[in-house]
Amino acid sequence: MQTRQHIARTTAKHAAVAVMMFGFGFAMVPLYDIFCEVTGLNGKIQESVVQTPMEVDTSRNIKVQLVSANNAQMPWRFMALQNEVELHPGQWKQVGFWVSNVTETDMVSQSVPSITPARAAQYVQKSECFCFQQQALKAGESKQMNLVFTISPDLPDDIHTVSMVYTLFDATAFADPQQVVTAAN
Amino acid sequence: MTSVATSQEDHGHHGPAKGLMRWVLTTNHKDIGTMYLWFSFTMLLIGGTMALIIRAELFEPGMQLIEPEFFNQMTTMHGLIMVFGAIMPAFVGLANWLVPMMVGAPDMALPRMNNLSFWILPFAFGMLLLTLFSEAGAPNFGWTFYAPLSTTYAPSSVTFFIFGVHLMGISSIMGAINIIATILNLRAPGMTLMKMPLFVWTWLITAYLLIAVMPVLAGVVTMMLMDIHFGTSFFNAAGGGDPVLFQHVFWFFGHPEVYIMILPAFGIVSQIIPTFARKPLFGYASMVYATSSIAFLSFIVWAHHMFTVGLPLATELFFMYATMLIAIPTGVKVFNWVSTMFRGSMTFETPMLFAVAFVVLFTIGGFSGLMLAIAPADFQYHDTYFVVAHFHYVLVPGALFAIIAGVYYWLPKWCGNYYNESLGKWHFWMSFIGVNVTFFPMHFIGLAGMPRRIPDYALQFADFNAVASVGAFIFGLSQLLFLYIVINAIRNGKQATAEVWENPEGLEWTLPSPAPYHSFSQPPEVK
Numbered sequence: 001m002q003t004r005q006h007i008a009r010t011t012a013k014h015a016a017v018a019v020m021m022f023g024f025g026f027a028m029v030p031l032y033d034i035f036c037e038v039t040g041l042n043g044k045i046q047e048s049v050v051q052t053p054m055e056v057d058t059s060r061n062i063k064v065q066l067v068s069a070n071n072a073q074m075p076w077r078f079m080a081l082q083n084e085v086e087l088h089p090g091q092w093k094q095v096g097f098w099v100s101n102v103t104e105t106d107m108v109s110q111s112v113p114s115i116t117p118a119r120a121a122q123y124v125q126k127s128e129c130f131c132f133q134q135q136a137l138k139a140g141e142s143k144q145m146n147l148v149f150t151i152s153p154d155l156p157d158d159i160h161t162v163s164m165v166y167t168l169f170d171a172t173a174f175a176d177p178q179q180v181v182t183a184a185n
Numbered sequence: 186m187t188s189v190a191t192s193q194e195d196h197g198h199h200g201p202a203k204g205l206m207r208w209v210l211t212t213n214h215k216d217i218g219t220m221y222l223w224f225s226f227t228m229l230l231i232g233g234t235m236a237l238i239i240r241a242e243l244f245e246p247g248m249q250l251i252e253p254e255f256f257n258q259m260t261t262m263h264g265l266i267m268v269f270g271a272i273m274p275a276f277v278g279l280a281n282w283l284v285p286m287m288v289g290a291p292d293m294a295l296p297r298m299n300n301l302s303f304w305i306l307p308f309a310f311g312m313l314l315l316t317l318f319s320e321a322g323a324p325n326f327g328w329t330f331y332a333p334l335s336t337t338y339a340p341s342s343v344t345f346f347i348f349g350v351h352l353m354g355i356s357s358i359m360g361a362i363n364i365i366a367t368i369l370n371l372r373a374p375g376m377t378l379m380k381m382p383l384f385v386w387t388w389l390i391t392a393y394l395l396i397a398v399m400p401v402l403a404g405v406v407t408m409m410l411m412d413i414h415f416g417t418s419f420f421n422a423a424g425g426g427d428p429v430l431f432q433h434v435f436w437f438f439g440h441p442e443v444y445i446m447i448l449p450a451f452g453i454v455s456q457i458i459p460t461f462a463r464k465p466l467f468g469y470a471s472m473v474y475a476t477s478s479i480a481f482l483s484f485i486v487w488a489h490h491m492f493t494v495g496l497p498l499a500t501e502l503f504f505m506y507a508t509m510l511i512a513i514p515t516g517v518k519v520f521n522w523v524s525t526m527f528r529g530s531m532t533f534e535t536p537m538l539f540a541v542a543f544v545v546l547f548t549i550g551g552f553s554g555l556m557l558a559i560a561p562a563d564f565q566y567h568d569t570y571f572v573v574a575h576f577h578y579v580l581v582p583g584a585l586f587a588i589i590a591g592v593y594y595w596l597p598k599w600c601g602n603y604y605n606e607s608l609g610k611w612h613f614w615m616s617f618i619g620v621n622v623t624f625f626p627m628h629f630i631g632l633a634g635m636p637r638r639i640p641d642y643a644l645q646f647a648d649f650n651a652v653a654s655v656g657a658f659i660f661g662l663s664q665l666l667f668l669y670i671v672i673n674a675i676r677n678g679k680q681a682t683a684e685v686w687e688n689p690e691g692l693e694w695t696l697p698s699p700a701p702y703h704s705f706s707q708p709p710e711v712k
Contacts, residue, residue, distance in 0.1 A: 010362075019400070021398070025408075118495060167422070171423045173423075174424035174425075
C-alpha cells in the first residue's frame with residue numbers, strides 16, 4: 001500500500017510542477033515587459049515624463065534621425081516632417097510627423113517606437129508622443145502628430161547619432177475607445 | 186514493494202492477450218515500449234522521406250521538382266516530425282522497455298497513464314500529417330514557428346498544428362511523470378540513486394527537463410492560438426505585443442528541448458561502451474554530475490539562438506559565456522567515454538560501432554556548436570547551412586545513432602534472438618558514410634553563406650549540394666536495411682543467451698532472453 005501512496009504523491013507533485021510551468025510561460029509576458037522597462041531595452045518608452053528644464057550640455061550636438069515606416073499591412077501615408085534634427089543634450093525639441101489615411105474606411109493606428117543604438121534608449125525622454133496613444137483617422141483624413149523629447153546629458157560621449165524609428169501598425173482591430181485620439185481635437 | 190508486486194503476481198502466470206486489442210488495451214511496459222519504438226521508426230521513415238524530397242530539390246540549383254511553398258511545408262514538417270515524432274518517442278520507448286528492468290521494477294509506476302501517453306501520439310501526428318492534404322497546405326513556417334509567420338501570415342492549418350503540439354506535449358509530460366514516479370518509487374531494495382545505471386540517471390534528468398519546458402511550449406502555442414482566433418496580441422505589435430517575445434518564450438522551451446533529445450543518448454552510450462571495452466564506466470559519479478550541470482545550464486542559454494534580434498551587449502556576452510560553459514560538462518563526458526575505452530579489450534560489434542561513431546561525430550557537432558556560441562561570429566553563421574550542419578551532427582550521428590546503437594544492443598534481450606552481425610556492420614558503414622557525406626559539406630556551404638530553408642540557391646553552392654544529396658539518399662536507403670535486420674532478427678534470428686554479450690552490467694541481463702512478459706514480480710536483490 002505504501003508504494004502506491006508514494007507513487008500518487010510523486011505524480012501529484014510533478015503534475016503540479018507541470019501546471020506551474022504552464023503558468024510560468026504566461027508569466028514570461030509581463031516579466032518581459034518589466035525587464036524591457038527596467039533596462040530600457042527595446043526602445044520601448046511608453047511613459048510620458050513631465051517636461052522639466054535640464055542642464056543643457058552645449059558642448060556637443062546630437063544628431064537625431066527620424067524615420068517613419070509602415071508595417072506591411074498598413075496602407076496609410078506616414079512621414080517625418082524633418083528627416084534629421086540636431087540638439088544639445090538636455091534641450092527639449094518638438095518634431096512632427098505627417099499621417100494621412102488614404103483608404104476609404106475609418107481606421108485606428110498605433111506607432112511602435114524603436115531607438116538605435118539600443119543603449120541610447122534609456123537616455124531618451126518624451127513628454128509628448130503620438131505613440132503613447134492609438135491615433136484614429138476617418139477615411140481620407142490627414143493630420144500632424146507631434147513628438148516632444150529630449151536626450152539626457154548623461155548620454156555616453158561616444159554616441160553622436162541617435163535614430164528614432166516609428167513603425168505604424170493598423171490597430172483598428174485593437175481599437176481602445178479610451179485611448180484613441182481622433183483628428184477632431 | 187507490496188501492492189504493485191502482488192497485483193502483478195495475480196496474473197503473472199499468463200502472457201499477453203491475443204489479437205489486436207492486446208495493443209490497444211495493454212498496460213505492459215514492454216508492449217508500450219515496443220509500440221513507441223515502432224511508432225518512432227514509422228515517423229523516421231516519413232520524416233526521412235520529406236528530407237529526401239528536400240535533398241532531391243536541392244540536388245541542383247533552380248526549381249526542379251516542387252513548388253517553393255511545398256518546399257517550406259517539407260522543411261517544417263521534416264523538423265517537427267523528426268524532433269517530436271521520431272527522436273523523442275524513441276527515447277520514451279527505450280525508457281519504457283528498460284527503466285523498469287534496470288531498476289528491478291515489475292512495470293512502470295502508472296501503467297494505465299502509460300497506455301494513454303502512447304495512444305495520444307498517433308492522433309497528434311495523424312492530425313499534423315493530414316494538414317498536408319488540406320487546401321491550405323501543411324504548416325510552412327519552419328519547425329521553430331516564429332511569430333508573425335506562424336500567426337499573422339500562417340496558413341489556416343496552423344490551428345491543427347497547435348492542437349497537435351498540445352497533444353504531443355500532454356503525452357510527453359505524462360510520459361515524463363511516469364518515468365520519474367517509476368524511478369523514485371519502484372527501485373529494487375539496495376538500488377540506491379548512485380547505483381542506478383546511467384541510462385536511468387540521464388532519463389530521470391531528462392524527465393525533469395520535460396515537465397519543466399513542455400508546459401512552456403504548450404503555453405506559447407496557446408498564445409498563438411489566442412492571437413489567431415481570439416484577438417489578443419501577445420506577438421502583434423499593433424496591439425502592444427512583441428514578436429521577439431515569441432522567440433524568448435519559444436527558446437526557453439527550445440534549448441532544454443535540445444538536451445531532452447541528447448541526454449538519454451548519453452545514457453545509452455554510457456551503457457554500451459563499458460560492455461564492449463570490458464571495463465567499468467570511467468567516472469560514474471562525474472557522469473551524473475556532468476549530466477545534471479548540462480541540464481541546469483540548458484535553462485540559462487536560450488538567447489544564443491537569438492543573437493541577431495538586437496540584444497544589448499551585456500545580454501549577448503552573458504549568453505555567449507553561459508553557452509560556452511556547457512562545453513565543460515560535455516567535455517567531461519567525452520573524456521570519460523574515451524577513458525573507458527582506453528586500454529580496454531575492445532571489440533566492435535554493431536552497437537559499439539554506432540556508440541564509437543556517436544562519440545566522434547557528436548563531438549564534431551559540439552565543436553561547431555562552440556563556434557556558433559561566439560556571438561560576434563554567429564552574426565555570420567546565423568540561419569546558414571552551418572547551423573543546419575551543426576544540429577544535424579548532434580541529432581543524426583548524435584541522438585539517432587545512439588538510439589540505433591541501443592536497439593542493436595538490447596534487441597536480443599527484447600525479442601530473444603540475435604540480429605545478423607554482418608548485416609549490422611553493413612548498416613553501420615552505410616549510415617556512417619551516408620551521414621558524413623550528407624552533412625559535412627553543409628559546413629562549407631554554410632560558411633560560404635548559403636542560407637537555410639531555401640528551395641533554390643546560387644551557382645557556387647552547386648557541387649557541395651549535389652554531394653550532400655547523394656549522401657542523403659545513401660543514408661536514407663540504408664535505414665531500410667535496418668528495418669530488414671530487425672524484422673529478420675525477430676523472425677529467424679539465432680537464439681540469444683540471457684547475458685547476450687560478454688559480462689554486461691545491469692539487472693536486465695539477469696532476465697532470460699526474450700525478457701518474460703512480466704519481470705521482477707519479486708524485486709531482485711541488489712548488492
